[in-house]
Amino acid sequence: MRFIKKTHYNQDIQLFKHQGQLFWYGALGVALLLSPLVLSDFYLGELSLVFIYAIAGIGLMLLTGYTGLVSLGHAAFLAIGAYTHAYLLAQGWPFPVSILCATLLSSLVGAIIGIPALRMTGIYLAVATLAFAIIVEQVLSHWVSVTGGFRGMAVELPSIGSFSLDDSVTFYFLCLFILTGCLFLALNLLRTSTGRAMTAIRDSEISAQSMGIHLAYTKTLAFGISAGFTGLAGSLLAHKIGYLAPDSFTLLISIQLLLMVVVGGLGSLHGVIYGALFIGLLPQGLALLRDTLPPALAQIPGLEPGIFGLILVLVLIYEPQGIYGRWLKIRSYFEEFPLYRKATHKRQRSYLRTERLK
Amino acid sequence: MSLLAANNLSLSFGGVHAVEDVSFSVNKGEVFSIIGPNGAGKTTLFNLISRIYDASTGSIRFNEQDISQVPTHRIAELGIARTFQNTELFEQETVLRNLLIGQHVHRRTNLLQEFLFLPSVRQQELRFRKDVEDVIDLLDLQHYRHQVIANLPYGVRKMVEVARALCLKPRLLLLDEPSSGLNPEETEDLSFQIEDINEELGTTIIMVEHDMNLVSRTSTRVMALADGKLIAVGSPVEIQQHPEVLKAYLGE
Ligand SMILES: Nc1ncnc2c1ncn2[C@@H]1O[C@H](COP(=O)(O)OP(=O)(O)O)[C@@H](O)[C@H]1O
Ligand SMILES: [Mg+2]
Numbered sequence: 001m002r003f004i005k006k007t008h009y010n011q012d013i014q015l016f017k018h019q020g021q022l023f024w025y026g027a028l029g030v031a032l033l034l035s036p037l038v039l040s041d042f043y044l045g046e047l048s049l050v051f052i053y054a055i056a057g058i059g060l061m062l063l064t065g066y067t068g069l070v071s072l073g074h075a076a077f078l079a080i081g082a083y084t085h086a087y088l089l090a091q092g093w094p095f096p097v098s099i100l101c102a103t104l105l106s107s108l109v110g111a112i113i114g115i116p117a118l119r120m121t122g123i124y125l126a127v128a129t130l131a132f133a134i135i136v137e138q139v140l141s142h143w144v145s146v147t148g149g150f151r152g153m154a155v156e157l158p159s160i161g162s163f164s165l166d167d168s169v170t171f172y173f174l175c176l177f178i179l180t181g182c183l184f185l186a187l188n189l190l191r192t193s194t195g196r197a198m199t200a201i202r203d204s205e206i207s208a209q210s211m212g213i214h215l216a217y218t219k220t221l222a223f224g225i226s227a228g229f230t231g232l233a234g235s236l237l238a239h240k241i242g243y244l245a246p247d248s249f250t251l252l253i254s255i256q257l258l259l260m261v262v263v264g265g266l267g268s269l270h271g272v273i274y275g276a277l278f279i280g281l282l283p284q285g286l287a288l289l290r291d292t293l294p295p296a297l298a299q300i301p302g303l304e305p306g307i308f309g310l311i312l313v314l315v316l317i318y319e320p321q322g323i324y325g326r327w328l329k330i331r332s333y334f335e336e337f338p339l340y341r342k343a344t345h346k347r348q349r350s351y352l353r354t355e356r357l358k
Numbered sequence: 359m360s361l362l363a364a365n366n367l368s369l370s371f372g373g374v375h376a377v378e379d380v381s382f383s384v385n386k387g388e389v390f391s392i393i394g395p396n397g398a399g400k401t402t403l404f405n406l407i408s409r410i411y412d413a414s415t416g417s418i419r420f421n422e423q424d425i426s427q428v429p430t431h432r433i434a435e436l437g438i439a440r441t442f443q444n445t446e447l448f449e450q451e452t453v454l455r456n457l458l459i460g461q462h463v464h465r466r467t468n469l470l471q472e473f474l475f476l477p478s479v480r481q482q483e484l485r486f487r488k489d490v491e492d493v494i495d496l497l498d499l500q501h502y503r504h505q506v507i508a509n510l511p512y513g514v515r516k517m518v519e520v521a522r523a524l525c526l527k528p529r530l531l532l533l534d535e536p537s538s539g540l541n542p543e544e545t546e547d548l549s550f551q552i553e554d555i556n557e558e559l560g561t562t563i564i565m566v567e568h569d570m571n572l573v574s575r576t577s578t579r580v581m582a583l584a585d586g587k588l589i590a591v592g593s594p595v596e597i598q599q600h601p602e603v604l605k606a607y608l609g610e
Contacts, residue, residue: 009483009484009487009488009491010480010484012454012487013480013483013484013487185473185474188472188473188474188475188479189472189473191475191483192467192472192475192479192483193461193462193465193467193472194469194472195472196455196458196459196462197459197462199448199450199451199455199459200448200451200459200462202448202450203447203448203449203450203451204446204447204448204449206410206442206446207442207446207447207448208448208459209410209430209431210408210410210430210433210434210439210440210446211434211459211460211462211463211522211526212431212432212433212434212435212462212463212526213431213459213462214431215431221469267450
């Protein structure tokens, strides 16, 4: 076990709490910077996709994992980011300006969607966001002059001035850079007042209000910020897939995003990364699985969404804290070895509210 | 001088008159206790003061200002903090973060500054932390600082909630049955802590409480309610001997 001597409150505020963390994150950073030397273009592409998922996941995690508002419509923000970016690029806007505008527009739409959603929680909110995503999908298919309708639209190659960002190594670094920036922003948010206000709302609205937190404002803000991150991911995704069509942003994508934050571990940014790896690599795994299955089974339509759904349900039942929660348990097992006791992570049934009522 | 004054407050739920035509005023620096049988309307009265419910009639003045129409989240800024009868903590957060949330009304930074964690934000965080530590020292919560609320025993949760309310640096503190669920030692500590809060911090306290021992030891005045109506206001001794109060508790 590690005991840290604290001599200043700053130590509880730092992003890296101790030398060990700094070392391991540094090592991870170096590995990611060097990986283009060893990985093939295909795997770099897959990693870029994982980064993009992670950026979108940060957005959804802030909303669902930290503010406690479930969204089943986040594919819509991905779509808004992607289409806006592609459209502005086609109009000749420079790449950085276009990606910024796409992010801001998505964020604005998110905030507007947040307003009617203020009075809803849980399943009602999930259904409302789902409805919103369906509306966006309809708009994408029918607003032909901008989106190209069902035919879709091609996305211009990314470049800043004459410097092309298109080859897989540069694009990989672009995604890595933006992901790092997003993580930095999200971590900062979570260690300051606004982030704490969001978690307060998740845990108890009534007491958040009594602490002076404006529910409507904070929830709208959470929606806006969340949609911004996801929209930003969308504009990167546009380049990754190269050609936008309404069916790139279906309900299945929304579910995948939700799956990502739940499987990764709600209420942790580590969880976003684990979740993104999981979602990014799962299709590869499923493809391998398909090859080994007898054809009769492998050809079942809807196999993929079925397996996604199954995993979601299993995680919710057996490991509600997701991959990250599981990892924490494994780690504390080794740290405390041989003193680990089986019930360490069992929640004590501390008390039931009704038992203490009178 | 009166800090809080309620005039002819009433609220009914359907046919139940939870609070009926109640008027009282609380002076600056007082510890004002509210007693009464279960269902007397004590918690409802707190919910009216903290603007969780709208009164059907009557008005509340705090610090010379009519707060009957003020939105709920502004109450904290005005300087009124409260605890809840069955504790309403931020369960998945640590004690430290719960208390930092209590500092929310004191924040002076905007979203952009927070996203970038500018030096002004760091300064503010350090200031918050120092104030939180003062409250932790006052209520002896040092051992629990980094523990998640969901893992804490009930008595500690009760104290964390008081601590969180104190982090607002309120002028008026509303405590809803602070001793319920505490063991005798904890209740003993509580009575000293209430005195400390009142004397050292100069906070005016309104407390709903069943433990008459605690009430007599700490309170300046006591108000008795029954069935939503005010029965009597007076010193702890007067109230304990008041025939109407005894009748309300013991029945006819
Ligand atoms: N939200 C509510 N809806 C309906 N009835 C309520 C509500 N809150 C309180 N009451 C009723 O109002 C009366 C007073 O309740 P309360 O203020 O909680 O009493 P006390 O705190 O004095 O025990 C009770 O009869 C209770 O059933
Ligand atoms: Mg009560």
